[in-house]
Amino acid sequence: MLGDEAIAQAAIDAGVSGVYAYPGTPSTEIMEYVQVSDQAKELQIRSLWSANEKTAMETALGMSYAGKRAMVCMKHVGLNVAADAFINSAITGANGGLVVIAADDPSMHSSQNEQDSRFYGKFALLPILEPGNQQEAYDMTYYAFNLSEQLRLPVLLRITTRLAHSRSGVEVKPLRAQNTLQLPGNLRQYVLLPAIARKQYKALLGKQDAMEIEAEQSGFNQYFEGENKRMGLVVCGLAYNYVMENYPDRKCPYPIFKIGQYPVPRQMMNRLYEECDSILVLEDGYPIVEELLRGMLDKGKLIRGRMDGALPRDGELNPNLVASALGLPVSVGNPIPGIVRNRPPKLCDGCGHTDAFLALNEAMKKYGKGRVFSDIGCYTLSALPPLESINSCVDMGASITMAVGAADAGLIPAVATIGDSTFTHSGMTSLLDAINNKAPITVLILDNSTTGMTGGQTSSAFGKIEDICKGLGVEEEHLHIIRPLRRYHDENVEIIKKELEYHGVSVIIPRRECIQTLNRRMRQKASARKLAKS
Amino acid sequence: MKKDIILAGVGGQGILSIAACIGLAALAENLFLKQAEVHGMSQRGGAVQSHLRIASDPIASDLIPEGKADLIISVEPMESLRYLPMLHRNGWIISSMNPFVNIPDYPQVEVVLDEIWKQNRYITLDADAIAKECGSVKSANIVVLGAASPFLDLKYETLQNAVMQLFASKGDDIVELNLKALQAGKEYALKHS
Numbered sequence: 001m002l003g004d005e006a007i008a009q010a011a012i013d014a015g016v017s018g019v020y021a022y023p024g025t026p027s028t029e030i031m032e033y034v035q036v037s038d039q040a041k042e043l044q045i046r047s048l049w050s051a052n053e054k055t056a057m058e059t060a061l062g063m064s065y066a067g068k069r070a071m072v073c074m075k076h077v078g079l080n081v082a083a084d085a086f087i088n089s090a091i092t093g094a095n096g097g098l099v100v101i102a103a104d105d106p107s108m109h110s111s112q113n114e115q116d117s118r119f120y121g122k123f124a125l126l127p128i129l130e131p132g133n134q135q136e137a138y139d140m141t142y143y144a145f146n147l148s149e150q151l152r153l154p155v156l157l158r159i160t161t162r163l164a165h166s167r168s169g170v171e172v173k174p175l176r177a178q179n180t181l182q183l184p185g186n187l188r189q190y191v192l193l194p195a196i197a198r199k200q201y202k203a204l205l206g207k208q209d210a211m212e213i214e215a216e217q218s219g220f221n222q223y224f225e226g227e228n229k230r231m232g233l234v235v236c237g238l239a240y241n242y243v244m245e246n247y248p249d250r251k252c253p254y255p256i257f258k259i260g261q262y263p264v265p266r267q268m269m270n271r272l273y274e275e276c277d278s279i280l281v282l283e284d285g286y287p288i289v290e291e292l293l294r295g296m297l298d299k300g301k302l303i304r305g306r307m308d309g310a311l312p313r314d315g316e317l318n319p320n321l322v323a324s325a326l327g328l329p330v331s332v333g334n335p336i337p338g339i340v341r342n343r344p345p346k347l348c349d350g351c352g353h354t355d356a357f358l359a360l361n362e363a364m365k366k367y368g369k370g371r372v373f374s375d376i377g378c379y380t381l382s383a384l385p386p387l388e389s390i391n392s393c394v395d396m397g398a399s400i401t402m403a404v405g406a407a408d409a410g411l412i413p414a415v416a417t418i419g420d421s422t423f424t425h426s427g428m429t430s431l432l433d434a435i436n437n438k439a440p441i442t443v444l445i446l447d448n449s450t451t452g453m454t455g456g457q458t459s460s461a462f463g464k465i466e467d468i469c470k471g472l473g474v475e476e477e478h479l480h481i482i483r484p485l486r487r488y489h490d491e492n493v494e495i496i497k498k499e500l501e502y503h504g505v506s507v508i509i510p511r512r513e514c515i516q517t518l519n520r521r522m523r524q525k526a527s528a529r530k531l532a533k534s
Numbered sequence: 535m536k537k538d539i540i541l542a543g544v545g546g547q548g549i550l551s552i553a554a555c556i557g558l559a560a561l562a563e564n565l566f567l568k569q570a571e572v573h574g575m576s577q578r579g580g581a582v583q584s585h586l587r588i589a590s591d592p593i594a595s596d597l598i599p600e601g602k603a604d605l606i607i608s609v610e611p612m613e614s615l616r617y618l619p620m621l622h623r624n625g626w627i628i629s630s631m632n633p634f635v636n637i638p639d640y641p642q643v644e645v646v647l648d649e650i651w652k653q654n655r656y657i658t659l660d661a662d663a664i665a666k667e668c669g670s671v672k673s674a675n676i677v678v679l680g681a682a683s684p685f686l687d688l689k690y691e692t693l694q695n696a697v698m699q700l701f702a703s704k705g706d707d708i709v710e711l712n713l714k715a716l717q718a719g720k721e722y723a724l725k726h727s
Contacts, residue, residue: 002571109572133596166570166585166596167557244594319599331601333619337649339641340615343544345580346636378578453578530705 001170003137003163007073007101008033010141014097015176017068018046020056022425023454024075025110026164027103031073032457043178049451051460052396052425053078057085057100064098064154065190067182069145073101076117081396081426083120089154090124091192091200095184097145098154105161106284106316110453112376112393114314116285121156121262125204127211128262129157129220130237134168136260140220142173147214151207160284162316163238212263220260223268228253232276234269234289235259239282242322254280264289273301280325281305284317346381352512353379353446355484356492357389357417359510360444363496364415371411375399375427377419378453379446390417397426403441404434413500417444421451421459428468431505435473440503442496445469448514456517465509474507484510535565535687536589538598540617542608544634545582548675549609551700553584555679558696559688560588570596579636581613588688607682609675610634611646611658618653627653628682628723630661630674657681657723664718673715680719684727690720 001009008030011019021031034040034047046063050056053074063070074082079102086100102117121128129144131137137159144155188196215221226232233256235243240258244250257272273279273293278301281290290305304310310325311317323330347354357379364371374380374390375398382389392402399416407414418427423445434441445465451457461468469479478499482492492510499506539556543549553569560567570585585598600619606627608614614629621627627650633643650656659681661674668677676697683693697716701709 162570162596165572166568168568168593168596169561169566238596241595242597245599250594318597319595323599331599331622333601333603333621333623333625334653336618337615339645339649340612341637341639341641343579343581343613343637345545345578348578381578527704 001134002029002165002167003131003134003159004029004103004165005033006134006138006170007141007157007159008037009170009172010138011071011099011145012037012040012043012045013173013175014142014145015069015178016045016071016145017096017178018060018063018070019073020050020060020070021073022050022053022056022078023451023457024053024078024103025454026105026161027073027075027078027101028454028457029164030101049458049460053082054085057082057089060098060100061085061089061092064094064096065184067096067184068179069097071099071101074103075111076102076104076115077111077113077395078102079117079120086120086154087124088192090126090204091197092190093152093200093203094148094154095152095182096179097148099141099144099148100154100156101159102156103159103161103164104285107161109161112395114285116288117156117158118262118285118288121158122288124156125208126153127151127155127214129155130260130262131157131159131163132237132240132258132260134163134166134170136220137163138170138172140260143218143220147218151210151214153204153207160238160316162284208263212265215261215263216265216268218261221265221268222258222260223271224252224256224258226253226255229255229276230278232257232272232279234272234279234281234293236283236289238284239317239322242317242319243282243326245319246323246326246328259289264292269293278302278304280310282311282317282322282325287313344384346384347378348515350515351378352448352484352510352515353382354387355486355489355512356444356446356510357382357387359484359489359492359496360415360417361387361389362493363500367413367500371406371413372415372417373399373402373406374416375418375422377422377446379417379419395426396422397430400427400430400434400441400443403443404430404437404439407439407441408437412440412503414441415444415500416441417446419452420445420447420449420461420465423465424459424461424468428472431469431474431507432472434505438504442499442502442506442508445507445509447509447511449511450514450517452514452516456514456520469507474505478502478504478506479509480507481509481511484512536591537587537605537687538603539586539588539605539607540598540603540620541584541586542606542613542617543582543610544613544636545579547609547634549582549584552607552609552675552679553586554700555676555693555696556586556588556686556688558699559692562692562695563688565590566593568593568596581616583613583617605682605685607678609661609678611643611650612640615646615649623654625655626685627656628678628685629656629658630678631658632660632662632674657726659719659722659726661719664722665715668714668718669711673712676712676715677719680716681723683716683720684723
């Protein structure tokens with residue numbers, strides 16, 4: 001199983017009643033697994049995509065309020081979107097077990113930053129689990145529901161791309177029954193009026209010691225003896241595997257404190273600190289544990305890690321980086337020959353986005369470069385040659401509002417390009433701002449009728465975009481649907497040109513199904529036909 | 535037994551099918567397995583790779599250490615070179631000779647092949663032509679898998695079973711085609727290694 005799949009199966013086995021998510025690499029496969037699982041269907045586990053991570057988090061919180069177990073899954077930057085709900089869910093607490101999965105992407109394989117979700121867990125004052133392999137991903141998810149119900153708090157489980165998208169065998173546990181409907185004992189627990197929130201916050205603070213004791217006793221934080229006390233290793237999550245990879249007999253000479261659950265138990269850390277002359281901290285993501293250990297003044301024992309250059313400050317760890325931090329010889333292969341060229345990802349052949357941007361490029365010629373704000377999706381690839389159409393990609397929905405701001409500053413016309421799924425994720429409120437501002441911007445909602453970049457999940461926008469735009473106040477004469485096909489190129493250019501001249505909000509919807517989902521549908525149809533024949 | 539394998543290609547060329555076959559075969563032989571895949575944005579026509587590790591003892595890291603891979607199995611010649619730093623000095627490159635040209639500055643294919651032929655141990659094959667002979671160019675990835683099969687320390691029958699399992703849902707014709715492709719790749723490798 002992929003790490004993602006292990007998490008999904010563990011939730012099913014732990015008696016989850018609903019899984020909520022918005023697709024985002026590397027977390028997407030968790031929900032996809034639940035959606036195709038026959039077992040989940042039989043158990044009637046609710047598993048439809050949400051409009052965004054915040055709505056997903058809130059829906060899961062509602063299910064937990066009603067006494068049932070819920071899980072919500074997102075990529076790390078999705079937790080920014082869900083942060084309001086997430087941080088406050090620590091104050092309300094949980095009724096039914098509530099587990100939040102955040103999938104970080106160190107090395108930015110498919111993301112715009114490499115933020116570390118453990119910060120969010122600490123910020124919210126919640127327990128965090130960090131599995132180091134697929135089996136732990138399963139075991140910790142299963143355990144997280146118990147922990148949540150025991151502490152009456154949401155639990156954050158943090159994984160990274162490497163674990164999410166790596167496969168290994170996993171042993172499963174017995175299926176638990178789902179909870180029955182049961183209201184919280186205190187019906188005011190979720191009413192975060194200041195007077196109640198103050199009480200709830202004190203209760204959360206009061207649980208911190210219990211959280212630390214639990215982290216010491218759960219078995220997910222382990223202490224391994226080592227003879228050589230010149231160095232002690234603090235190893236979080238996956239980094240443990242990279243240490244062991246460097247000792248083929250699996251015998252590391254140094255004592256190891258392996259961290260899989262936070263808050264870090266101080267007693268265990270203290271033991272390592274007292275026993276060893278120096279400490280090496282190995283963690284994927286930000287140097288969170290290292291920073292805690294150094295403190296502001298860093299006047300204690302020698303501590304090494306990402307902050308002193310023993311390891312790079314950015315990017316994911318790997319066996320070789322860990323080998324050199326351990327002072328072991330590093331193996332090298334032959335260098336990459338000079339003739340090897342980069343092969344960056346690009347829009348698929350036959351993609352509708354290409355035709356939409358070719359039309360936009362031509363319509364924009366008279367205004368020059370630097371006016372097109374864009375968003376997050378496959379179409380972000382239009383920043384690269386040959387199209388080189390767009391000038392921004394920041395966060396979900398930012399294209400429209402950045403265009404409004406730039407137009408306010410006098411950049412007229414300003415253009416926003418945003419995908420259909422991104423539009424309903426976080427673009428609708430941006431468009432409302434634009435309309436209320438009477439901003440002179442032209443918005444292209446690139447409608448491929450799916451969530452393309454993550455592999456073609458159902459888009460919440462499907463069949464609704466024009467009505468949403470009209471409802472928000474887009475004038476009908478400035479709302480156009482065009483077919484992004486080469487044969488309509490001239491016609492499309494004219495429409496865009498005309499709207500660029502309009503001093504108000506225009507919305508143009510280039511609509512053509514994603515070539516990937518179209519091909520998949522055709523293949524399925526063909527094989528269904530074949531089956532029917534035989 | 536321990537085999538560390540880098541699978542290489544371009545998004546959409548079917549390296550995950552190769553990985554799935556080796557994975558199924560390894561499980562059938564009760565071996566441990568770890569496989570790190572690439573999903574998401576880089577799948578769109580970009581360079582993709584997968585780290586596949588099979589062993590009779592538990593495996594620690596999902597990633598193969600640099601300079602330690604036993605095999606690079608590539609469905610595209612230039613992509614096989616991209617991962618040379620991962621390959622052990624005595625490791626083998628098994629690569630298709632058929633370039634996938636989707637960038638403007640793709641080098642002359644002869645130059646690419648020359649670079650492969652400078653390496654210690656390699657098998658390069660016209661996987662497209664062999665696949666076509668078997669019935670469809672679409673099975674070129676399985677031809678390459680066949681060429682790698684003598685180096686995997688897996689029983690050929692378990693690989694055959696894995697191919698059958700993987701393609702079963704696509705009908706008997708497709709299963710037959712891929713079994714033929716596997717066999718043709720294997721025969722080529724045995725003749726040329």
